Amino acid sequence: MRTVLVEDDPTVRENLKTLLSIYATDCQVIGEAGGVKEGLDVLRSSNPDLLFLDVEMKDGTGFDLLSIYGKLDFKVIFVTGHDTYAIRAFKYSAIDYLLKPVDPELLVSAIVRAKESIDLKEQDLKVTNLVRNMETDRSEQRIVLRDSENIYLIDTKEIIRCESETNYTKFFLSDGRKLTISKTLKEYDKLFEDQAFFRAHQSHLINLIHFDRYEKKEGGTVYMKDGSSLPVAVRKKEALIAALEALK
Amino acid sequence: MRVFALFLLFQVLTFCFAPGQSKHVLDSLNEESHMMGCINIERSDSLSLAVLDISIREGYQIQAGYALENMARNRSCEGQYQEAVELMKRSISYFRKAGDLSGEAEVLSTITSAYRKMHKIDSSLLYSKRIQEIGEMTGNVTFLAKGYFNHASGFIENHQQDSALFYSLKALKIAEDTTLNFLPAILHNLAISYNLSDLLEKAKEAYVKAEKAYETTRYREGLSNGIYNNMGRCYLDLGLYDSAILVYQKGLVKARNINNDFMQAYLTRGVGRAYWLKEDLDKAILFSEKSKEISRRSSLEGNLAVVLSNLTRYYSAKGNYRLAIENGKEGLTLTDETHNIGIKKNLHSNLSEAYEKSGDLKNSLVHLKARIVVENELQEAAKSREFARLEARYETEKKEAEIASLSQQAEIQALEIRQKNQGIVLGSIGFLVAIMAIYLVYRYRENQRARQQTELEQRFLRSQLNPHFISNALVAVQSFMLKNDSESAALYLTKFSKLMREILENSRREFIPVEEELNMLTNYLDIHKLRLKDAFEYQINLGENIDPEEDTIPPMFVQPFVENAIEHGIIHTDIKGRIELDFVKEDRYIAIEVRDNGGGFVKKGHDNGRTSLSSKIIQERMDLFNRTLKNKIQLVLEEIKNEHGEIKGTKVELKVPFSYA
Numbered sequence: 001m002r003t004v005l006v007e008d009d010p011t012v013r014e015n016l017k018t019l020l021s022i023y024a025t026d027c028q029v030i031g032e033a034g035g036v037k038e039g040l041d042v043l044r045s046s047n048p049d050l051l052f053l054d055v056e057m058k059d060g061t062g063f064d065l066l067s068i069y070g071k072l073d074f075k076v077i078f079v080t081g082h083d084t085y086a087i088r089a090f091k092y093s094a095i096d097y098l099l100k101p102v103d104p105e106l107l108v109s110a111i112v113r114a115k116e117s118i119d120l121k122e123q124d125l126k127v128t129n130l131v132r133n134m135e136t137d138r139s140e141q142r143i144v145l146r147d148s149e150n151i152y153l154i155d156t157k158e159i160i161r162c163e164s165e166t167n168y169t170k171f172f173l174s175d176g177r178k179l180t181i182s183k184t185l186k187e188y189d190k191l192f193e194d195q196a197f198f199r200a201h202q203s204h205l206i207n208l209i210h211f212d213r214y215e216k217k218e219g220g221t222v223y224m225k226d227g228s229s230l231p232v233a234v235r236k237k238e239a240l241i242a243a244l245e246a247l248k
Numbered sequence: 249m250r251v252f253a254l255f256l257l258f259q260v261l262t263f264c265f266a267p268g269q270s271k272h273v274l275d276s277l278n279e280e281s282h283m284m285g286c287i288n289i290e291r292s293d294s295l296s297l298a299v300l301d302i303s304i305r306e307g308y309q310i311q312a313g314y315a316l317e318n319m320a321r322n323r324s325c326e327g328q329y330q331e332a333v334e335l336m337k338r339s340i341s342y343f344r345k346a347g348d349l350s351g352e353a354e355v356l357s358t359i360t361s362a363y364r365k366m367h368k369i370d371s372s373l374l375y376s377k378r379i380q381e382i383g384e385m386t387g388n389v390t391f392l393a394k395g396y397f398n399h400a401s402g403f404i405e406n407h408q409q410d411s412a413l414f415y416s417l418k419a420l421k422i423a424e425d426t427t428l429n430f431l432p433a434i435l436h437n438l439a440i441s442y443n444l445s446d447l448l449e450k451a452k453e454a455y456v457k458a459e460k461a462y463e464t465t466r467y468r469e470g471l472s473n474g475i476y477n478n479m480g481r482c483y484l485d486l487g488l489y490d491s492a493i494l495v496y497q498k499g500l501v502k503a504r505n506i507n508n509d510f511m512q513a514y515l516t517r518g519v520g521r522a523y524w525l526k527e528d529l530d531k532a533i534l535f536s537e538k539s540k541e542i543s544r545r546s547s548l549e550g551n552l553a554v555v556l557s558n559l560t561r562y563y564s565a566k567g568n569y570r571l572a573i574e575n576g577k578e579g580l581t582l583t584d585e586t587h588n589i590g591i592k593k594n595l596h597s598n599l600s601e602a603y604e605k606s607g608d609l610k611n612s613l614v615h616l617k618a619r620i621v622v623e624n625e626l627q628e629a630a631k632s633r634e635f636a637r638l639e640a641r642y643e644t645e646k647k648e649a650e651i652a653s654l655s656q657q658a659e660i661q662a663l664e665i666r667q668k669n670q671g672i673v674l675g676s677i678g679f680l681v682a683i684m685a686i687y688l689v690y691r692y693r694e695n696q697r698a699r700q701q702t703e704l705e706q707r708f709l710r711s712q713l714n715p716h717f718i719s720n721a722l723v724a725v726q727s728f729m730l731k732n733d734s735e736s737a738a739l740y741l742t743k744f745s746k747l748m749r750e751i752l753e754n755s756r757r758e759f760i761p762v763e764e765e766l767n768m769l770t771n772y773l774d775i776h777k778l779r780l781k782d783a784f785e786y787q788i789n790l791g792e793n794i795d796p797e798e799d800t801i802p803p804m805f806v807q808p809f810v811e812n813a814i815e816h817g818i819i820h821t822d823i824k825g826r827i828e829l830d831f832v833k834e835d836r837y838i839a840i841e842v843r844d845n846g847g848g849f850v851k852k853g854h855d856n857g858r859t860s861l862s863s864k865i866i867q868e869r870m871d872l873f874n875r876t877l878k879n880k881i882q883l884v885l886e887e888i889k890n891e892h893g894e895i896k897g898t899k900v901e902l903k904v905p906f907s908y909a
Contacts, residue, residue: 009720009723010781011723011727011779012727014730015723015726015730018730018731019730081716081719082716083716100720100722100723101722101723101725102726
């Protein structure tokens, strides 16, 4: 695969090149760049199959680069430090990423996935969403969800609530659809920390935008605007009230 | 606090005017009281009271514990179990305070039997569990066995034969390996457990063994534990009537020898029943009448009611309906008082039969109906017993807490006894409360401050060890390794770990010598330099009037600004970077200036969130410091511009107070 590295730390570039020469001999590095502008030039002139892209660079971010480049005709693997902001963005769009320093094993599996399981259309959907999310407000974020057959692009504000079903999470959407995704509720609880979501119960995560009312009797029940109701864990009552206050 | 200590000392002195009593004398007095226990109760009590008084005054906890135990035993003998239990709890608390586990175990063993007598089985089980714990803790198998034994006794009272059997066997296993003076009692429990489980042959075997053990050890409670009565019943159940009669008779001889009417009454009734089963009516009536007589003489109402019920049946079988009905009616009058509904049911049943046989069908029907009513009552009672048992189980947790608080109770009790000198005591309690209140408020504030401090410490630590710094450092190490430059990798890793260590240490201190701060900064700058392949150089100028070993400053206020100079100044310029640090002593401050030739404050990329977080924490730290310092920390940020107004770098001036180490 013809490979380009866009990464502002020369050490990381060196490391990547060495790792590729050892673990992924079919990747030939045909170009490299240390910033957004330089990167665009290299990409336009070299027409690669695979791009390793850093998130934070001197003259902008990797997201900026993709946004300017437009429709992608190559596969992208993101490389980042421990930036919680960027990592959340990747998770929202179900995009793989590598952490620095790069783990050779994860590098190999990321290349295999880029080569085989993701087609350009799917990548385009995800990256477009990533770029769009970066440019829009927190309350307007969209999340990429995937079940065994389909890929969905869902506005987080359209999610009424999520319910845990062992290792799966069931999403209840405002248009009445129900999606079952093979990730745990805990993962979404963590992901939606930047949203107005609240973990009311071990098996329930609710979007407070759709909160209707709380009834104290029978140990506490939350009613959502769609008419559904669910229990509130005893330990969560105070936190729920605090979260609702904060939302006002 | 010192005033309070003096106050207490004064109190102790006033109490010490009595001539000092040695522990030895107290021990022998306790011994004497023990010997008199249950025999000469009055004398035993007065001895114990005296010992208790002196022991508390002199602070002899073990002696106080035994004195209370002696008093408790006397109350038990008088049948005042509630009072006995209270005294024993106090006794336990003294043994606890003294750390005397064996003393505690002894008392616990007595307390369990008192609770059984009061039919508070759950409490009994709770305390026998504690005996087992002590046995486990001390490795003393005797206590362990005693714990098991008392546990089994509790379960027997509760008619939980499976558990009773389990614990009896556990106790027996220990008893087989060691010699225990209560082995006969263990065997007896085992026998009863088998008996309750309807394993009659096994029960019989155990009874025989227990009886033999009682004989050989002359265990004093052999008779009062009722082994002959229980054993006789077992034989009856087995159909061995003659053997049963022999056992009853044997018990009777012993009971007569010590004039124990209670046992005589029970055993004689047993003989009567044995003859009834043998269908020897005359003898059955003879012995039952005898039991009736003894019961009347010693007002043993429980036994009397049963005997009367038996006699109703026996006379009715004999055809003597008049006597049958007479006995039955007397029995009913008695049970109306004692409310023993189990026997009441039998009486009605027997009376109904007697009337029926005598041809008085109307009265027969009356008693038959009464029997059904009583039967329902009995079922209700069983239900509510079950309910009570469940409820008691919920109470168990509460009681556990109660046990835990016994030690504290002891202290309060000691104070109570001193109430003879009420004025002083009340005064001291008031004083104590006031001191406590002041102390609690003080501690609360102290805690609050400490918590704030730790929280800041942690956040501070996080800000220094910012994830980017760590991942950058590790990327560099990985790079050296990939290039097989193990020497550089090792050097780098050493510097990195040294820095980590310094940061961890310094985050806990309020002031550190300037020298240590310099070491850390040099280390930090070197790491960046190594990573960025000498993209910058640095220089640290130390003012001549600073003594780096003696002058101290708050740690790590400078490092975030150095990081800023590198990450946002140097990296974004193409010329060779330069960072200068000046340490100058001014008046009451050490002024630290950080200068770089980078791109100024205008930040690029998406770093802003992180940078502002780190400077927010710097601000918080400054505020916290400034709250306690007379000379406040000051911070000045400015951009360095050339004559044309172009930004040529950044200057940070930080003034931190110094104090001498």
